[in-house]
Every structure is written in structure tokens, then in C-alpha cells.
Amino acid sequence: MADTRIRLTIVGGYLGSGKTTWLRHQLHEGNFTRSHIIINEAAEIPIDNTLLSGASGLSVLAGGCVCCEGKLDLLKELKCICDQRSGLQNGRQRIDHIILETSGLADPASIVTLIQTDSILIRQIVIRETIVVADAVNALEQMQVDALGRSQIEAADQIILTKTDLVGHEHLLCLSASLAAVNPAAALSAAVYGSDVKLPPIPPNTALYELPNISTNVRLPISAVQLDLGVTPDWTAFTVWLSALLHVRGCEIVRVKGLISTPAGLLLLQAVRNVIQSPEVLPDNSVELILQNKIAVIGYGFKKQDLIKSVQYFSNPG
Numbered sequence: 001m002a003d004t005r006i007r008l009t010i011v012g013g014y015l016g017s018g019k020t021t022w023l024r025h026q027l028h029e030g031n032f033t034r035s036h037i038i039i040n041e042a043a044e045i046p047i048d049n050t051l052l053s054g055a056s057g058l059s060v061l062a063g064g065c066v067c068c069e070g071k072l073d074l075l076k077e078l079k080c081i082c083d084q085r086s087g088l089q090n091g092r093q094r095i096d097h098i099i100l101e102t103s104g105l106a107d108p109a110s111i112v113t114l115i116q117t118d119s120i121l122i123r124q125i126v127i128r129e130t131i132v133v134a135d136a137v138n139a140l141e142q143m144q145v146d147a148l149g150r151s152q153i154e155a156a157d158q159i160i161l162t163k164t165d166l167v168g169h170e171h172l173l174c175l176s177a178s179l180a181a182v183n184p185a186a187a188l189s190a191a192v193y194g195s196d197v198k199l200p201p202i203p204p205n206t207a208l209y210e211l212p213n214i215s216t217n218v219r220l221p222i223s224a225v226q227l228d229l230g231v232t233p234d235w236t237a238f239t240v241w242l243s244a245l246l247h248v249r250g251c252e253i254v255r256v257k258g259l260i261s262t263p264a265g266l267l268l269l270q271a272v273r274n275v276i277q278s279p280e281v282l283p284d285n286s287v288e289l290i291l292q293n294k295i296a297v298i299g300y301g302f303k304k305q306d307l308i309k310s311v312q313y314f315s316n317p318g
């Protein structure tokens with residue numbers, strides 16, 4: 001049974017990181033067809049309508065960041081797009097993707113939580129991924145001094161480094177390694193003026209930049225662990241385990257992501273902080289078998305062995 005919900009991609013990143021340039025280029029290349037673009041500006045700024053070319057629809061939410069004071073506007077707009085979509089005859093310019101370009105002030109994880117906790121939207125929208133654009137010139141300082149800059153990187157499924165042509169090779173390597181240390185699960189790539197460019201491979205032992213504690217929470221070293229759930233995981237037991245984990249240790253868990261085969265099909269499961277997103281059913285042939293039934297957990301202060309033991313206990317009690 002295919003998942004017919006509309007996909008949502010969140011495009012986040014600091015002010016001036018190059019989100020709009022990147023998005024415009026993607027549209028120009030035809031990478032987001034049948035999509036509706038929502039642009040959020042925290043301030044009342046006129047936007048550039050050239051974005052329209054390539055998108056099936058465009059809305060602008062100005063005058064409030066949708067992760068905080070503009071929340072209600074975003075929920076209203078998303079419901080409106082979903083309603084319009086279900087009112088259309090099948091096949092008639094039906095959009096299947098919403099791209100939300102956030103304001104530079106937004107914490108993408110808060111937007112994920114907002115949508116996932118809305119009882120109407122959760123049945124109509126599935127959050128596909130969070131893309132965070134970070135510029136190679138300023139991203140380090142943003143991660144070092146601003147908790148928001150750090151949160152944006154932590155929330156990413158994909159980090160796109162921009163302006164890589166403006167920095168030296170050493171800095172690019174150390175920055176890439178530091179981004180990977182903050183969010184080991186995110187895919188890292190680079191773009192200049194929106195076009196993909198190659199990132200040099202990060203040699204082992206590349207020096208990391210120092211990232212001081214900036215949050216009010218005590219920051220312990222970040223760990224990433226991959227849990228293997230076996231060939232035929234017990235989906236019910238696993239979800240009970242995951243809910244318990246997030247309930248007890250939610251503030252220490254940054255991301256959970258995995259692919260699990262269930263009686264309903266292959267599920268893409270994700271959680272940001274302590275909110276589990278409603279799982280997306282993927283076509284069976286869409287991923288390699290090797291990735292199935294493994295989940296990655298990223299967070300602070302837990303011991304890998306404890307987590308492995310705990311999930312084993314839940315999968316094989318007794």
C-alpha cells in the first residue's frame with residue numbers, strides 16, 4: 001500500500017547561508033517538480049518571484065518565524081494546501097511535495113514537532129527530510145557561539161555547505177569534520193551558487209574545531225550508535241522501546257533514523273529530539289536490503305553498550 005501523503009521537505013539554515021540561491025537552482029534544474037513552495041520570512045520583506053518558475057505553487061508567510069510566533073500561520077497554510085490537493089481530480093496538476101524554506105531564525109526541529117503533533121496534518125503530510133544550508137565562511141562561528149546555529153546543524157538529514165570556493169582547503173576539511181562530529185547521521189555535500197561541487201574526502205584524524213558548551217543543557221560528548229534489530233524485528237516491541245527511550249532520555253537524544261520492515265511494508269522511521277514522526281511507507285525496492293532493520297541513534301551522554309543491551313532486551317525479552 002503506497003503512502004499517499006504529501007511529502008514535506010524543510011530547507012533551513014542561518015540567515016545569509018544561501019538557502020534561496022540553492023532552492024532557486026534546484027527549481028531551475030527541475031529537481032522539485034509538482035511541488036508547492038512556502039517561503040517564510042521573519043520580517044516583512046518582499047520576495048523574489050522568480051522562484052515561481054519550476055514550482056506548481058508558491059506561498060509567502062511573512063512577518064513571523066514559523067517555528068515560533070508564526071506557528072499558526074504555517075499550520076493554516078499547510079491545511080489549506082492539503083485541502084486544495086484533495087479537492088483536485090486525480091492527475092490534474094496534483095502536487096505531491098511541499099518545500100518549506102524557513103526563515104534564518106528557525107529551529108527546524110521545532111517545525112517538525114509542530115507538524116507531528118497536529119492531529120490533522122499528521123495524516124496528510126509526511127516529513128521527508130530536513131535540508132540545512134550552511135555557509136563555509138560563517139558556519140563555524142554560528143555553531144560556536146549560537147545555540148540556534150548548532151540546533152540547525154543537529155536537525156539536518158542533509159547539510160549543504162555553500163560558498164566553499166571562498167575558504168581554504170584546510171578550513172574546509174576541519175569544518176566538514178566538525179559538522180560530521182556534531183551530526184554524524186547527516187549527509188554532507190557542497191554547492192556553489194546552487195550548483196553541486198565536490199567536497200574533498202575528509203582524511204582520518206582531521207583536526208576538529210572546538211565547539212564550546214552553548215546550550216543551557218550540559219553538553220556531553222555526542223555519540224552515534226547503529227542498532228541492528230535483526231531480520232524480523234517485532235515492530236510493536238520496538239515502538240514501545242523507542243517511546244520509552246524518548247520519554248526517559250528525550251532531551252539527550254537528538255536524532256533517531258532507521259528503516260524497518262513491518263507487516264505494513266518498509267517504514268522510514270525518524271525522530272527529532274523526543275518527537276517520533278509518523279513513519280513513511282516506502283516502496284519495497286527503494287532501498288538496499290543492507291540498510292533495513294537498522295536504526296541510528298544520535299545524542300548526548302548515553303553509552304552505546306547500554307543502548308544496544310536495552311534494545312536487545314526489548315526484542316528478545318526472556
Ligand SMILES: [Zn+2]
Nearest residue numbers: 065067068106
Ligand atoms: Zn522561530
